[in-house]
Amino acid sequence: MNAAALQPVAAASGLTLISHALCPYVQRVAIVLHEKGLAFERRTIDLAHKPDWFLEVSPLGKTPVLQVRGESLFESAVICEYLEEVAMPALHPQEPLQRARHRAWMEFGSTVLSGIGAFYNAPSEALLRDRAQDLRARFVQLEQVLAERPHAGPYFAGPGFGMVDGVFGPVFRYFDVLDSVPGMADFALWQGLPQVARWRAALAARASVQQAVGADYAEGLRAFLFARGSALSRRMGAPAA
Ligand SMILES: N[C@@H](CCC(=O)N[C@@H](CS)C(=O)NCC(=O)O)C(=O)O
Structure with a gap:
């Protein structure tokens, strides 16, 4: 089986959260997705055995990665700010x-x-x-x-x-x-x-x-x-x- 065939398939929402079961940075993204009512598919990996497809989409080899219409976003704070820009309700103050x-x-x-x-x-x-x-x-x-x-x-x-x-x-x-x-x-x-x-x-x-x-x-x-x-x-x- 080639690496492409193992890549996560985006959920109907177009959002896939590449996760590790204990990662607190993944959790903060999952929380923001939930607060904004955005459905997502979760794909959990083992950080002790990183699959090749994961290393291809995670430049630092870290979770979380949020896949949005084929684009891979990394760094939890950046992902949260992106979600803040595209979906309501606002979770930051306006001022x-x-x-x-x-x-x-x-x-x-x-x-x-x-x-x-x-x-x-x-x-x-x-x-x-x-x-x-x-x-x-x-x-x-x-x-x-x-x-x-x-x-x-x-x-x-x-x-x-x-x-x-x-x-x-x-x-x-x-x-x-x-x-x-x-x-x-x-x-x-x-x-x-x-x-x-x-x-x-x-x-x-x-x-x-x-x-x-x-x-x-x-x-x-x-x-x-x-x-x-x-x-x-x-x-x-x-x-x-
Ligand atoms: N600054 C990153 C930190 C993410 C991070 O450190 N993730 C850990 C898991 S909680 C990780 O993937 N570490 C790489 C490893 O264990 O090899 C973020 O906010 O997304």
Whole structure:
């Protein structure tokens, strides 16, 4: 069979989201597609064994890729901005300064995702503790931003769900699994952060956030974390690497 025959076939909507089951960047695109009522086909790949057709359409070899009428878009933020331009409802504020501010907090969300990766990959208990402190510092920053809002939420921009929310739904979802790892409570990641807690709960209850992953997400994430060979893996009962 040749490579072309293995390429994803665009769904009737013309949108195919090339995904990895645990990827938070894929999730943010899936959330935006759902919020905008856009049907899409999802094509899940194994990043540990990237098919040739995937490498042909993903210049950086990363998920997500959104295929639109035969064009392959990569980089989740770019994909989300494209969707914002072509489909309603608007998920960004209309006012340019506020829109720029929201994009900046999306970028902040990507930095938190890097911090989560650094945390679960930490090779030693000492580094795990340091990286937990880094994460805690980010959540404290978020609490301050949320506390200074001129409205009551529950979302970043108020009562309406926005693009920033689509970034943080997948961020907080990690902790639905991580919070149950032995000893996590000692890091006090969420202590004294009521606004963040409320935001996290509102995002977890949102249909678009829920549907962005499969039913086996939590189990898959646990298996992934267990297999990292990291300090966190050992806390989960994995043998020392
Ligand atoms: N900046 C990229 C980041 C995407 C990214 O890092 N995706 C990860 C999976 S979550 C990936 O494909 N990594 C490549 C690999 O694991 O080989 C975006 O926003 O789309």
